[in-house]
Amino acid sequence: MLVIGLISGTSVDGIDTALVEISGTVESPQVQLLAGETYPYSPRLRETILQVCGGEKLDLEALASLDDDIAEEFAQAALNIQKETPKAQLIGSHGQTVFHRPPANDRLGYTVQLGRGAAIAKNTRIPTISNFRAADIAQAGHGAPLVPKIDAYLLSHPTKARCVQNIGGIGNLTYLPPRKTENWQQNIFGWDTGPGNVLIDLAVQFLSQGQQTYDHNGQWSAQGQPCSELVHKWLQEPYFQQYPPKSTGRELFSPAYLAQLHQDAQAYSLSDADWLASLTDLTAISIAHSYQTFLPEMPAEVLLCGGGARNAYLRQRLLAHLGSNVKLLTTDELGLNSDFKEAIAFALLAYWRWHNFPGNLPQVTGAKAAVLLGEIYL
């Protein structure tokens, strides 16, 4: 089956679009990436999305327009990738997260992904599945992360324990015990580790007065020295100590949060490069600390994906904190494109929904049951 996966993640940089051919069975899928493209948002739409993510108020009319502007760009992304490819039978669209509130006590979580599937189906004339997180949330789950079950089916090893670490705007991991382990599927874990690139990106934008949006290959932060005293103070953030299941977003790691970290840096008279190095080190330690605190064992291999895998300084700090027993690779080295892995995942989640196969892992999201994910718009 030919399926298109669409997602714009928490970096809000554009629509990752993957056309994949899925064969095999639902329980043993084979996935081949036929085409992958990222279509950047128009600068105005990106700006509006970031404002809404930052808590800017908008009335229902404006919300409806934003929902459909995003759906239109998603549909266009699907049509663009179809210009020179065979016709897809299905689209799986994650949409754009603009709000995420994890469940607390007896209150269900609430998550909003804009870019309604009905409009994408109408504009592309391809059946579209969207709103993947809602059914898990209704089961008292976090609705995130959803990629762990995909990682499990595509990247686990028969005898080695592996982690897959996505470094997008937010970071999240999947722990994959050796596939030969008894009750293998029940022992897969996953959660959001905290900031991926979000704090580094916000700081670079602030320091460059909007001229740069990210630290290309980590070159700027590599010129500085992390201030370990500050990094350890920042690690006291309660999210890092919170026991999984857990998920987070730009609501916590926000411009206001960064402003506090900037004040701290000024109190320590850090240079710009030292501040960036410290934020990069915080990102790396928060990931490594999460492994050391919550995993049953350290993995033999960590497979990186997401844009942060290209940040050489971040990789270097991550390796330093994970320890030399851990081998750091990218998913590309195992044949799964690290830039389009999330788009591929939503293509496969759509395929699973189409074939009535549950997409969530209850022990990862905290849901009471494994359920079918996504709403179908024919």
Ligand SMILES: Nc1ncnc2c1ncn2[C@@H]1O[C@H](COP(=O)(O)OP(=O)(O)OP(=O)(O)O)[C@@H](O)[C@H]1O
């Ligand atoms: N060459 C590079 N050097 C350093 N950082 C990079 C490079 N290329 C991409 N990035 C970082 O990766 C980010 C985009 O990553 P990605 O597309 O994986 O995020 P996302 O999918 O939006 O987020 P999430 O996975 O949280 O939903 C950019 O904002 C930038 O910070």
Ligand SMILES: CC(=O)N[C@H]1[C@@H]2OC[C@@H](O2)[C@@H](O)[C@@H]1O[C@H](C)C(=O)O
């Ligand atoms: C609510 C939401 O959009 N969460 C995203 C975000 O980006 C990374 C991390 O936080 C992850 O939990 C999730 O996305 C991926 C695709 C997931 O569901 O696995």
